[in-house]
Each structure stands twice: as C-alpha cells, then as structure tokens.
Amino acid sequence: MNTFMLEIVTPDHLVYAKQVYSLTVRGAEGDLGILPGHVPLVTPLQVAPMTIKSDAGVTTVAVHGGFIEVHKDKVTVLAESAELPSDIDLERAEAAKERAQRRLQVRGKQDEIDHRRAELALQRAVTRIKVSTSKGQQ
Template sequence: MSTFLLEIVTPEHVVFSRQVESLSVRGVEGELGILPGHIPFVTPLQVAPIVIKSEGKTQTIAVHGGFIEVQGEKTILLAESAELPEEIDLERAIAARERAERRLSATVQDRIDHRRAELALQRAVTRIKVSSRSKE
C-alpha cells in the first residue's frame, strides 16, 4: 500500500513522524481527507481530533489549531499543541469542559472573554474524544 510521511510538530517538539496511509483533519473549510499523492495545499486547522491510518491501525491525536501543509509525499501539520491519547488527563479535560461551559453560560455583565471560553471548550471536548477513542 502507498504511504506518505506525516510530521506533526508543535513549538515544543515533534509529536509524530511516520509513514501513513491516510489522514483526516478538520480545516476551516470542513473535513479533509489526505491520501498519498494529494495535491499540494496549505490551510488553517480547527481545534479537533485528527485520524491517522497506518499499517492497518487507526490512531487519533488531539490537535489544537495550527496549519497543515501537504507537499506531495510529505505532509506537515504545524500545531499550536497536539496530544497523543496516552498524554491526556481525562479528569482534567472533563473539569476544563465544565469550567468553559460555566463561563459561556455567564451573563454579558460578567465580562467573560467568550472567544477564549469557546476555545477552551473546544480543546477540552477534543481531548475527551481522543482519550475516549483510545480506550475502545
């Protein structure tokens, strides 16, 4: 089966670097599926899980924004942060989701930064999804 090199890089370190068969990500325009030989492009990413298929197995990684660049036989995902399922503290993610939901339900008089709370909620939900999938 044909593969391409996928590298997931954050400002701190390389999270993932392997040959993969396919990749699914959520860009700002919607869901994107990348296979070997995909046309080159660059697009921003949403906070969402990505799904990697390699050697007949599926792996999910929590990605918190950034960009993806497809370059023929190499794809680079430059993420603000990325977490493998085993790195996620599920209890902490659930607590973060609850905090963000409380902030979003607050009235305008509370002067809460709603965009920041929405992003915190998206990150928490992404972590919970990725952590839960790894236990299936």
C-alpha cells in the first residue's frame, strides 16, 4: 500500500512525523481526504479533529487552525497548535468548554471580538474533548 510523509508542525515543535496511508482534515471548504499522489494544494484549516491512518492504526489529532500544504509525496500541516490524545488534559478541556459557554451566554454585555474569542475557545475545547475521548479507538 502506498504512503506519504505527514508532518504536523506548530510554532513550538514537531508534533508528528510518520509515513501514513491517509489523512482527513477540515479545510475552509469542508472535510478533505488526502491519499498518496493527491494533487498539490494549500488551504487553511478549521479547528477540528484530524484523522490519520498509518501502520500504527488510526490516530486522531486536535488541530487548532493553520494551513495544510500537500505535495506529491509529502503533506505538511502548519498548525497554530496541535495535540495528540495523550497530550490532552480532559478535565482542563471540559473546564475550558464550560468557561466558553458561560462567556457566550452573556453575549449582550460583550463586544464582537470577545464573542468571537469565546466561540474559538469553545471550538478548541470541544475538539480536544473529541480527540481525548477517541483514545480507546486507536
């Protein structure tokens, strides 16, 4: 079976670098499946779980924005932040989700920037929770 090199990079460190069979990400236009030999492209990523299939099985990674760059035999994800399930503190993610939901409930008292920040915080928390609770399915 054909593979391609996948690298997930954040400003802090290299999160993941392995040969993989496929990758599913949420781009600006919706979900995007990448297989070996995919047409080259660059597109922004949304805050969403990313699914990787490799010899190690299926791995889910919490990706918080950034870009994906696809070449013939290599895919690079330049993420604002990315976390493997083992790196996620589920209690902390649940607390962040609750804080964001409370901030969104007092919408009339805050400006548009605060509202958008709360929405993004909620998306990041929900993504972390999804990835963390998928640990057993790997």
